[in-house]
Amino acid sequence: MKLEARVGFPDRDVDLDLAVAAGRTLALLGPNGAGKSTLLASVAGLLRPAAGRITLDDRALYSHNGSDDASWVPPHARGVALLAQEARLFPHLSVLDNVAFGPRSAGMPRGRAREVAHDWLTQVDAGEFAERRPSALSGGQAQRVAIARALATEPHLLLLDEPLSALDVDSAPAIRQLLRRVLEGRTTILVTHDILDAVLLADDVAVLEAGRVVEQGPTARVLTRPTSRFAARIAGLNLVRGTAHGTTVTTSTGLHVEGLSDDPLPDGAAAVAVFSPSAVGVYRQAPAGSPRNVVHARVTELEPHGHQVRVHTAHLSADVTPAAVAELDLAPGAEVVLTVKASEVAVYAA
Numbered sequence: 276m277k278l279e280a281r282v283g284f285p286d287r288d289v290d291l292d293l294a295v296a297a298g299r300t301l302a303l304l305g306p307n308g309a310g311k312s313t314l315l316a317s318v319a320g321l322l323r324p325a326a327g328r329i330t331l332d333d334r335a336l337y338s339h340n341g342s343d344d345a346s347w348v349p350p351h352a353r354g355v356a357l358l359a360q361e362a363r364l365f366p367h368l369s370v371l372d373n374v375a376f377g378p379r380s381a382g383m384p385r386g387r388a389r390e391v392a393h394d395w396l397t398q399v400d401a402g403e404f405a406e407r408r409p410s411a412l413s414g415g416q417a418q419r420v421a422i423a424r425a426l427a428t429e430p431h432l433l434l435l436d437e438p439l440s441a442l443d444v445d446s447a448p449a450i451r452q453l454l455r456r457v458l459e460g461r462t463t464i465l466v467t468h469d470i471l472d473a474v475l476l477a478d479d480v481a482v483l484e485a486g487r488v489v490e491q492g493p494t495a496r497v498l499t500r501p502t503s504r505f506a507a508r509i510a511g512l513n514l515v516r517g518t519a520h521g522t523t524v525t526t527s528t529g530l531h532v533e534g535l536s537d538d539p540l541p542d543g544a545a546a547v548a549v550f551s552p553s554a555v556g557v558y559r560q561a562p563a564g565s566p567r568n569v570v571h572a573r574v575t576e577l578e579p580h581g582h583q584v585r586v587h588t589a590h591l592s593a594d595v596t597p598a599a600v601a602e603l604d605l606a607p608g609a610e611v612v613l614t615v616k617a618s619e620v621a622v623y624a625a
């Protein structure tokens with residue numbers, strides 16, 4: 276089913292508008308406090324927006340038009356399942372009864388509900404734990420059971436709130452693989468801080484910043500041609516925002532970055548210049564006679580990055596070899612000149 280959600284919380288300065296197409300997974304990305312949990316809780320029915328409208332296909336789960344005639348479907352009647360960071364299984368029930376709980380609550384006879392629970396446990400490779408209590412499961416095993424419990428209710432919409440973040444590094448990859456399998460064809464919203472989750476699990480990505488959706492689109496597009504600084508950072512790219520003049524982007528502080536553009540941009544249009552840290556050269560003094568983009572900056576941090584060292588400055592990053600770090604005597608506070616060839620910079624509308 277297709278989800279459309281417009282939710283407004285003036286007291287939180289949150290005003291979000293997004294949609295998830297039927298059968299697709301949308302990853303919600305954004306810094307702390309961006310509004311991801313607020314959106315999830317609103318869709319689950321745990322939080323009531325001050326304004327907006329939430330629909331699953333044609334069914335309104337919540338609507339409010341400024342007067343008193345709001346419609347409100349309670350959480351249990353929404354057909355929405357929420358999977359949290361921790362499995363939160365009922366401690367006094369066996370694993371099997373945990374999974375059978377949803378179908379039983381929906382009126383399914385006990386024997387049939389247990390059969391359904393068995394099927395789901397088998398599908399998540401947790402059949403062997405059926406008779407155990409949750410206290411006898413590892414974190415990864417418990418999360419498998421929680422996935423089975425969520426899916427056994429046959430939800431129209433699945434909400435995943437950082438489902439891998441509480442797992443240790445050894446069990447997360449297997450659960451990620453499992454999610455990849457079970458999310459296929461299900462309408463899902465996935466809140467994550469992990470770029471790997473977005474790449475492996477999500478068809479689309481929405482980036483939230485300060486209570487607003489700042490960009491939304493297919494995952495591959497957002498990660499290769501980001502228009503927000505947050506998306507650029509998680510994609511490992513430099514992004515300079517400003518206005519276009521030809522194929523040059525000029526920032527509000529007067530920095531000019533020239534690049535290449537597929538489509539001509541109207542003069543003065545909002546635009547970004549995007550380039551990889553590996554395309555950035557680092558010098559102590561401006562190289563003579565260079566046609567490149569040149570930016571004066573100060574090193575803020577050095578960070579290992581594969582076999583390279585990522586040199587961070589206030590707005591841009593560069594990847595250099597460890598030998599170059601030694602040769603240039605780079606350290607936080609060092610003044611540097613960064614260069615990038617126009618042919619390495621993509622300029623497009625933001």
Ligand SMILES: Nc1ncnc2c1ncn2[C@@H]1O[C@H](COP(=O)(O)OP(=O)(O)OP(=O)(O)O)[C@@H](O)[C@H]1O
Nearest residue numbers: 286287289305306307308309310311312313314486
């Ligand atoms: N219970 C609350 N009462 C009032 N304001 C809140 C409450 N919970 C969150 N907020 C505010 O709402 C805004 C959105 O917060 P939210 O928790 O949705 O962000 P988030 O993207 O989920 O962040 P995180 O990644 O840290 O979980 C923030 O400004 C936050 O301070």
